[in-house]
């Protein structure tokens with residue numbers, strides 16, 4: 001957690017998308033924030049951990065595989081309501097080592113790049129995930145309602161250094 005603005009909560013998190021052979025490895029999130037939605041494996045950055053370390057740990061914990069390499073493709077800033085902020089580091093990986101396994105947290109599934117289920121993902125993903133899948137970097141700013149259900153504002157800048 002970043003103590004940047006006194007009294008405000010800024011949570012740091014990661015998402016990783018392994019992409020190989022025309023497919024992306026997604027998870028169906030089984031519990032916690034975003035349960036029931038498809039996403040890349042990821043979660044909160046813990047104290048004493050770098051975002052990259054967190055990204056590797058979350059992939060291992062959620063689907064029991066290792067990622068040989070990670071490239072940062074994006075950074076997202078979310079505001080939920082007026083006082084809950086989240087910075088998300090988004091990585092792309094050239095595949096995984098091992099066979100993804102289902103865990104209590106997530107069910108893994110390789111999905112063809114032209115069949116990504118945006119209607120079953122967070123509402124903002126359609127504005128930046130196509131960039132990552134096309135090999136382009138991005139920064140995004142999104143404002144949700146306090147419940148995290150309705151997207152109220154967005155801005156995405158492609159092809160930037162992240």
Ligand SMILES: Nc1nc2c([nH]c(=O)n2[C@H]2C[C@H](O)[C@@H](COP(=O)(O)OP(=O)(O)OP(=O)(O)O)O2)c(=O)[nH]1
Nearest residue numbers: 013014015031032033034039042043044122124125
């Ligand atoms: N693709 C996408 N992912 C999002 C959005 N909002 C959002 O929180 N996430 C991701 C970031 C994190 O990977 C995850 C939320 O973090 P979390 O810490 O609650 O995840 P978790 O339930 O797995 O918790 P943990 O493993 O860290 O304990 O959901 C979004 O709008 N789009």
